[in-house]
Structure formats: C-alpha cells, structure tokens
Amino acid sequence: MDAQTLTYIFVFLTFSLYIxxxxxxxxxxxxxxxxxxxxxxxxxxxxxxxxxxxxAASFISMAGIIAFMGYDGTVYLMGWTGGYVIxxxxxxxxxxxxxxxxxxxxxxxxxxxxxxxxxxVISLIAISFTYIAGQMRGVGIVFSQFLDIPITWGVIVGxxxxxxxxxxxGMKGITYTQVAQYCVLIFAYLVPAIFISIxxxxxxxxxxxxxxxxxxxxxxxxxxxxxxxxxDLGFTPYTDGSKSKMDVFAITMALMIGTAGLPHxxxxxxxxxxxxxxxRSAGYALLFIALLYTTAPAVGAFARxxxxxxxxxxxxxxxxxxxxxxxxxxxxxxHDKNADGRIQYxxxxxxxxxxxxxxxRRADGSRNVTNKITASQNEVYVDRDIMVLxxxxxxxxxxxxxxxxxxxxxxxxxxxAAGLLLVxxxxxxxxxxxxxxxxxxxDKQELLAARIAAATAIVIAGxxxxxxxxxxxxxxxFAFGLAAASxxxxxxxxxxxxxxxNAGAIAGMVSGLTFTLYYIVYFKFVAPDLNxxxxxxxxxxxxxxxxxxxxxxxxxxxxxSRSTSEVPGHVLDxxxxxxxxxxxxxxxxx
Amino acid sequence: MSDNNNKNHNYWRANIRLMLILLAIWFTxxxxxxxxxxxxxxxxxxxxxxxxxxxxxxxxxxxxxxxxFVYTARMKKIxxxxxxxxxxDE
Numbered sequence: 032m033d034a035q036t037l038t039y040i041f042v043f044l045t046f047s048l049y050i051x052x053x054x055x056x057x058x059x060x061x062x063x064x065x066x067x068x069x070x071x072x073x074x075x076x077x078x079x080x081x082x083x084x085x086x087a088a089s090f091i092s093m094a095g096i097i098a099f100m101g102y103d104g105t106v107y108l109m110g111w112t113g114g115y116v117i118x119x120x121x122x123x124x125x126x127x128x129x130x131x132x133x134x135x136x137x138x139x140x141x142x143x144x145x146x147x148x149x150x151x152v153i154s155l156i157a158i159s160f161t162y163i164a165g166q167m168r169g170v171g172i173v174f175s176q177f178l179d180i181p182i183t184w185g186v187i188v189g190x191x192x193x194x195x196x197x198x199x200x201g202m203k204g205i206t207y208t209q210v211a212q213y214c215v216l217i218f219a220y221l222v223p224a225i226f227i228s229i230x231x232x233x234x235x236x237x238x239x240x241x242x243x244x245x246x247x248x249x250x251x252x253x254x255x256x257x258x259x260x261x262x263d264l265g266f267t268p269y270t271d272g273s274k275s276k277m278d279v280f281a282i283t284m285a286l287m288i289g290t291a292g293l294p295h296x297x298x299x300x301x302x303x304x305x306x307x308x309x310x311r312s313a314g315y316a317l318l319f320i321a322l323l324y325t326t327a328p329a330v331g332a333f334a335r336x337x338x339x340x341x342x343x344x345x346x347x348x349x350x351x352x353x354x355x356x357x358x359x360x361x362x363x364x365x366h367d368k369n370a371d372g373r374i375q376y377x378x379x380x381x382x383x384x385x386x387x388x389x390x391x392r393r394a395d396g397s398r399n400v401t402n403k404i405t406a407s408q409n410e411v412y413v414d415r416d417i418m419v420l421x422x423x424x425x426x427x428x429x430x431x432x433x434x435x436x437x438x439x440x441x442x443x444x445x446x447x448a449a450g451l452l453l454v455x456x457x458x459x460x461x462x463x464x465x466x467x468x469x470x471x472x473x474d475k476q477e478l479l480a481a482r483i484a485a486a487t488a489i490v491i492a493g494x495x496x497x498x499x500x501x502x503x504x505x506x507x508x509f510a511f512g513l514a515a516a517s518x519x520x521x522x523x524x525x526x527x528x529x530x531x532x533n534a535g536a537i538a539g540m541v542s543g544l545t546f547t548l549y550y551i552v553y554f555k556f557v558a559p560d561l562n563x564x565x566x567x568x569x570x571x572x573x574x575x576x577x578x579x580x581x582x583x584x585x586x587x588x589x590x591x592s593r594s595t596s597e598v599p600g601h602v603l604d605x606x607x608x609x610x611x612x613x614x615x616x617x618x619x620x621x
Numbered sequence: 622m623s624d625n626n627n628k629n630h631n632y633w634r635a636n637i638r639l640m641l642i643l644l645a646i647w648f649t650x651x652x653x654x655x656x657x658x659x660x661x662x663x664x665x666x667x668x669x670x671x672x673x674x675x676x677x678x679x680x681x682x683x684x685x686x687x688x689x690f691v692y693t694a695r696m697k698k699i700x701x702x703x704x705x706x707x708x709x710d711e
Contacts, residue, residue, distance in 0.1 A: 097678075102659075105677040109651050112682045116647045119689045120640050124696075238679060242669030252669035270663065270674045279656050305707045307697060314689035321682050328678040610633055612700050612707040 037434035038178060045215055045438050046192055049445070052211060053196030053204040061478050064201030065132040065457050066301040069616075071206055073308040077315025079209035080299045082216065082442070083450035084111075084290075084320060086162075087169025089327075090216060090443035095418030097331035098338075101269040104331065106282040106574075110511075112317060112324050113283070114290025119313035122291055123300040125526045127309035128609045130616055132301065133454070134294045134518060135462040141525040143602055144533040145467055150540050152462050154517040155294045156455060160492070162295075162510045163451040167496025169444040173437055176360075176420065186496040189445060190489050197449045197456075198485045202302060205449045212442035217322055219439025224326050227333045227426045237329035245336075257336050264343070265408070266378050269332065274572075275564065281575030289511030289577055292519030295450040298457070306612035334418045337425050342411060343376040347395040350374065353424035357417055358398060361386050364412035366400040367393075379407030386412050452492065456485035509551050509573070516543035516580025524588055529606055535592025543584030550576045632703035639695055643688050651681045 058064040071079070089111070097104030129137050134155060139148025167186055174185025196204040221237075228240035232253060245256050258268040267273055274282075290296065299316075300309045341351065347365070357363040364386025365374055372395060382402035391399045420440070423432045460481035465472060472480070517540045524531040524539075551573045554562040564570050571579060608614070654662060655677035662673030670679070700706035 102674060102677065105655060108678050109655055109681050112685050113647065113651050116643070116685050116688050120643060120692055239668070241679075242667075242675070244669070254670060254674070270671050276656060280652060283651070283656065307693070307700070307707055310689070310693040310696060314686065314693055317689055318686050321686050325679055325682050607629065610636075611629060611705045613705045615707055 032430065034430040034433040035179065037431050038437045041431075041434045041438040042178070042441060045211075045442065048211055049192060049208045050195050052207045053200045056200050056203045056207050058199070058201035058203045058478075061132075061461075061474050061481065063203045064478055064481050065461065066298070067201075067203040067206050069130075069302060070304055071302040073303050073312035074315050075206065075210050076299060076303050076308075076312045078213040078319055079206045079302075080296065080312070080316035081319035081323075082209040082213035082446035083299060084296060084316070084447070085216065085323060085443055086447035087166055087173075087440060087444035089323065090220065091169060091173075091419050091440050092416050094327045094330040094334065094422075095415040097328055098335040098418050099415050100272075101267075102272040103274045103279065104328065105272075106274075106279055106286065108324055108328060110283045110286025111290060112320060114287040115313055115317040115320070117287060117291040118296070118300075119310055119317075122297065122522055122526070123309045123313050124306045124612065125609045126297060126522070127300050127303065128306050128612060128615060129605075130301070132298075132461055133457050134297055134522070135458055136466075137525065138518075138521055138536070139462070139466065141602065141605065142521075142531075142533040142536045143599060144537065147521075147533055147537050147540075148462055148466065150537055150544075151518065151521070152458050154513065154540065154544060155458050158510045158514050158518075159294065159451045159455050160495075161513075163448055163455075163488075163492045164495035166444045166448040166451070167492050170441060170448070171496050172416075173420075173440040173444065176437070178437075183497050186493050189441070189448070189496075190493040193445055193449050193452065194486065194489050197452050197489065198482050201481065201485075202298075202453055205453055206302060208449070209446045212446040213319060215442040216439040216446075217319070219435045219442070220323050220330075221326060222435060223423045223426070223428055223432050224330050224333075226428050226432065227337070227422065228329060230426055231333050231336065237326045237333075241329040241332055253332055253336065257332055260336070260339055264339070264377050269335070275570050277570045278564070278567075278572050278575055281569075281571040281578045283575075285515050285575045285577030285581075286511050288519045288581055289513075289515035292514035292517070292522065293511070294458075294514075294518065295447075295454045297522075298454055299450075305615050330419065330422065334422050334425070337422075338413070338418075339376060341425060342374050344373050346372050347374065347397045351425075351427075353421055355396075357414075357421060358386075361388075362414040362417050364400055364402075365397060366402075366404060366410055367397070368404065368408070368410050375408060375410045377407060377409040379409045380405050381407065381409045381412050385414075448492065452485055452488050455488045456481050459484040459488075512547050512551065512574070512577030512580060513544060515577035516547040516584055520581055520584040520588060524585070526606070526609065528592075529603060530592060530598060531588060532592045532595060532598050534595040535588040535590075538591040539584040539588030542587045543580045546583050547576055547580035550580075628703055629705070632699065632705055635699050635703070636696070639692065639699065643692055646684065647688055650676060650684045655681050 062068050093107055135148045135151035138151040170189035171182035171185040174180055175182045196208050224237040225235055228237040229235050232240040232243035233246050234240040234243040241253055244252055254270055258270055261269055303309050303312050366381055382404045384402055387401050388398040389401050423436055460477055464480050465477050521536050521540050554573045659673035663671040665672040667675050
C-alpha cells in the first residue's frame with residue numbers, strides 16, 4: 032500500500048480511538064468537567080500532561096529549528112523542560128492542596144479580590160488563544176500535506192474531533208484521550224528517530240547515536256562531522272551558537288518560568304487525588320516529555336547531516352523525489368545561481384521571501400524562481416518545519432513510517448488544542464459566569480455554560496486556523512513571556528510570601544503584563560527594523576523579555592504590598608493550610 | 622495549638638531547605654553548565670560530545686527528571702516525620 036492510503040488508515044484508526052474514549056468517559060458534573068473529579072492516577076496524569084504540553088510545535092517544528100540553530104536550539108530544549116522542576120517544587124503541590132478548579136480561582140481567593148481574579152482571567156485568555164491558533168493551523172497543515180485535502184477541511188475535521196471529546200467529556204474525556212495521544216505521538220517520534228540513528232551510526236538509541244561515530248568510514252563522530260561539514264560550507268560550527276550568552280540565558284529563563292505559569296499545564300495537577308500525587312505526577316510528566324526532548328536534538332543533527340549530504344552539489348536530475356514534492360508546494364526552493372546544474376548549499380538566504388514560481392520549467396525539470404535573488408552563494412531555500420515531516424522520506428524509510436508521523440503530528444496538535452480549549456471554557460463558565468456575573472446558577476447550568484463556552488472557543492480557534500494572522504507562529508512563543516510576567520509571580524508569591532496582599536499582586540501582574548506586551552509589540556510590530564541586539568534592553572530579545580517582565584512584577588508587587596494594608600486573618604489561615612499536604616478532600620472514583 | 626504551629630513551622634523550614642538545595646542543582650546544570658560555562662566545558666570530550674554541548678542538549682534534561690523524583694521521595698519522608706503526610710487521609 033502507498034503512504035497516502037496508509038495515512039488514511041492510521042488517522043482513521045487513531046481518531047476512532049479518541050472518540051471512543053470520549054464517549055466512555057463523559058462528564059456528568061462540573062467537578063468532572065473541570066478537574067476529572069480529582070481522581071486521575073499520577074502516571075496517567077503524567078502522560079496526559081506530556082501530550083497536553085507537547086504541541087504541534089514540539090513534534091513538527093522543534094527538531095527542524097534545532098537542526099538549523101545548532102547550539103542555540105538549547106533554549107527550547109532546556110527552557111521547555113526545566114520549567115517542570117519549578118512547577119514540581121514551587122507550585123503544583125500547593126495548588127493541588129488548594130483544590131479548586133482554575134488558576135484564576137487560586138489568584139481570586141488568595142488575593143481576596145475579584146479584580147485580581149479578572150486580571151488573571153484576562154491573562155489566561157490572552158495566553159491560551161495565542162497558543163491555540165497555532166495548533167489548529169498545525170492540524171490543517173498535516174491534513175493538507177499527507178491527506179491531500181485543503182487546509183480548511185483539515186481544520187474543520189480537527190475541530191469536529193476536538194468538539195466531540197472536549198465538549199462531551201470535559202477534563203475527564205480530555206485526560207484519557209491525551210493518554211492515548213501521548214502513546215501515538217511518542218511512538219511516531221521514536222520509530223523514525225531509531226531507524227535514522229541506525230542508518231547513520233549503527234546505534235539504535237538516538238540519544239547515544241548523537242555522540243557516536245558515523246558509519247561512512249571517516250571515523251568522525253556525528254557532531255564532529257557536522258561541525259566540519261558546516262564550516263566547509265561557510266556556516267558557524269553546529270556546536271557553537273550565534274546568540275549572545277545574555278540572550279540565551281534570558282530566553283531559557285523566560286521559557287522555563289513561562290512553562291510553570293501556563294494555565295493549561297497547571298490545571299492538570301488539579302486532577303490527581305493527593306498532594307504527593309501532584310509531585311510524583313510532575314516527575315512522570317517530565318520523564319515522558321524528556322523522552323521526546325532528548326531525542327529531538329539527535330533528530331535535528333541527523334536531519335541536517337542527511338540534508339547536506341543529499342542535496343549539496345547534487346544535480347537536479349539526481350535529486351530524490353521528496354525534494355521535488357516539497358519544492359512544488361513552496362517549502363523548498365532552488366535557484367541555480369552559478370548555472371552549473373548542481374545545487375549548492377551555503378549560509379544566507381538564496382532569494383528574498385518564500386519561493387514563488389512562474390509556469391516555465393528549465394531543461395532539467397526544475398522550477399523557475401521569480402523572487403528577487405540575493406548576492407549570497409546559497410542556492411537553496413528550505414522551510415525549517417519540514418525537517419521532521421520529511422525525515423522519513425529523506426532517509427528512505429518505509430511508507431508506514433511516513434503514515435505514522437502524520438498520525439503523531441495530529442495527536443500532538445489535537446491534544447494541546449483540547450487542553451487549551453478546556454482552560455478557556457472553564458475560566459469563562461466558572462470564573463466569569465459562576466464567580467463574577469451570575470453567582471446563583473446551579474451546577475447543571477454551570478456545566479451547560481462550560482459546554483457552550485468550549486464549543487464557542489473551538490469555533491473561534493478554528494477560524495484563526497483557517498484565516499491565520501501572518502504573525503501567529505511568532506506570537507506562540509510570546510505566550511510564554513506573558514505567562515512568565517503575569518501569572519507565575521502572582522502564584523509563587525501567593526504561596527511563599529505571607530505578606531503579599533491584593534494590591535501588590537494586582538499591581539505586579541498589571542505592570543509585568545503591560546511591560547512585556549509593550550516590548551514585544553514595539554519590536555515586532557511597531558518598529559521591526561529596530562529589532563536587533565543594538566536596540567534591545569540589556570541585549571535581551573523580545574523572546575526573552577518575559578524574564579525582565581517577571582522581575583518587574585516581583586519588584587512592584589513587593590514594594591506595593593509593603594506599603595499597603597495587611598493580609599486578613601482568614602487568608603493567612605488559607606496559606607498555612609495549602610503549605611501542609613494533609614487533609615485533601617476525597618476524590619471521585621473513576 | 623502553639624505546639625502544632627511549631628511543628629508546622631519546622632516542616633516548612635525543612636521543605637524550604639530541600640527546595641533550595643535542589644534548585645541550586647537545577648540552576649548549576651542548566652544555566653551554569655549549559656550556558657555560562659559551556660565554552661570552557663567544550664574543551665572536554667564526553668562519549669563523542671563536547672561536554673558543554675552535552676550538558677546543554679542532553680545532560681541538563683536528565684538531571685531535571687532525577688531532581689523531581691528525588692524531591693518526591695525526600696518530601697514523602699519529611700511529610701511523615703512531621704506528621705503532615707497525606708497518606709493518612711485515606
């Protein structure tokens with residue numbers, strides 16, 4: 032069977048599985064809808080958290096980004112894993128003991144203020160929507176790439192599936208579909224990685240293969256060969272970075288504390304039975320995440336090496352088919368600058384922007400690029416996102432592996448989208464409707480409101496998936512900066528600083544959020560031509576500014592809280608209570 | 622009541638102590654080895670990797686996982702010693 036038929040079969044089977052689970056695990060109360068009744072096993076929650084966390088960006092884009100950034104890709108590897116240490120040690124156990132449904136719940140109760148709750152809801156919705164639009168787009172791209180249907184239809188099918196299990200099952204449905212989705216996505220990631228590691232080094236474990244000797248008889252290790260090859264072509268060595276140390280530090284820190292402040296991740300720790308389970312669950316979550324995150328740098332390095340070996344100095348007539356099929360959809364482009372009929376790969380952009388073609392083909396069958404040509408020696412344009420998707424083809428792996436990768440990419444995008452949709456709908460139905468505007472409503476009414484909010488959020492997210500803003504992909508990374516500068520300090524201080532009061536927390540959140548948003552919007556949209564190290568504050572790029580935003584939040588919160596009224600007695604009792612694991616309310620059995 | 626307060630106070634101090642030790646390790650392997658000292662560490666070889674690069678793209682992540690499980694196990698013991706364990710809740 033060909034790859035396309037297999038892809039249809041794999042996608043159909045996995046989707047049926049997700050929907051089957053959703054029907055089995057329908058939610059019947061708000062408690063089940065919001066936090067799965069608090070009865071999820073820590074290992075299952077760890078898997079669900081891992082699937083929730085690893086989005087289309089982790090699965091599809093990250094290895095490709097690392098392939099082209101080399102050492103600089105470290106910011107994502109450490110930034111998107113190290114946050115779990117902070118989460119496990121500083122936040123998760125205490126929030127579990129607090130035991131309500133949402134992050135704004137904690138902030139509103141701890142700071143005895145509905146204003147604080149509303150600031151938290153606004154931050155949460157801003158963070159989650161920027162994040163989710165990218166996921167729906169990812170669903171669309173995988174569908175159109177592998178199943179040959181328009182992106183719009185891909186997004187609609189994805190929306191329908193998420194609708195089934197998010198609206199019916201709530202957190203309970205999402206949790207168990209995410210467990211299944213984790214299994215699909217990790218299998219789909221590891222299989223091609225293991226194949227390629229064996230092909231290049233003979234070592235079946237990619238994490239070790241990255242340091243092993245290449246089997247081409249050169250006697251060099253993968254990284255040494257990559258360094259040497261890239262330096263030959265005029266690139267900086269793979270294992271050296273080009274970002275400044277300060278910027279690498281700031282981006283890593285912003286991503287770490289942003290991770291710990293992301294509402295859809297935090298809320299997963301409300302679903303386990305006990306405080307000790309929340310700690311253990313964070314460990315399992317990171318273990319399951321690390322399986323992919325330690326494989327990704329190997330996939331990236333192998334892909335770069337394979338790409339250079341296959342493409343550089345090859346004539347167009349000898350180039351494998353994958354090059355031509357990605358060229359046709361504009362994710363690879365080639366312009367033969369020196370007219371020698373061979374493809375040359377060097378640093379710099381080959382031409383301006385993404386490739387566009389006219390109808391003509393040259394004698395060797397290659398496309399005619401109509402972009403403005405640059406002065407660099409480089410002749411190849413390659414989109415970073417294709418590396419993971421094209422890897423099985425580049426390494427000439429069997430068709431079922433290609434189909435598997437498509438199913439894995441969809442699992443990654445859908446699981447994250449569902450988790451985000453749930454926190455958005457929960458904060459609308461619980462924090463805005465139940466706790467702020469219509470306090471008297473019954474549990475049944477609140478559950479209905481939650482389902483309507485989830486359905487509405489899916490439609491909005493789908494709209495952004497079909498008609499994306501040009502800047503969606505960039506904005507996703509900034510969700511972390513916003514979370515780092517707004518929610519993370521407020522939650523942390525709420526647990527560890529007994530004297531932090533309502534005024535301090537609100538002033539801190541508002542100033543952190545405003546500052547970070549201003550910096551990002553200024554450099555990305557108002558004055559993009561000034562977006563370079565010379566103009567950045569302390570040499571920190573907009574990606575890393577969340578670190579300064581968080582520091583500002585801490586300082587403002589501290590100063591304001593020390594010069595305003597003291598924390599009331601019942602809140603002090605609450606703080607004492609969440610610091611002690613003993614006495615969690617009994618969970619619901621599944 | 623004041624005896625209970627005192628007990629909880631000691632529990633909290635033990636918790637903070639453990640937390641600070643683990644966070645110091647967290648900072649050292651990631652920001653220390655992976656970023657600040659990476660160039661210096663790169664002069665050493667480690668299973669075919671430059672050592673600094675290995676810490677940045679592999680080692681730090683392994684240590685993160687270990688840190689959380691160590692925290693979980695140690696806290697279980699501290700919880701029990703101070704009589705605040707959630708295991709009695711069932």
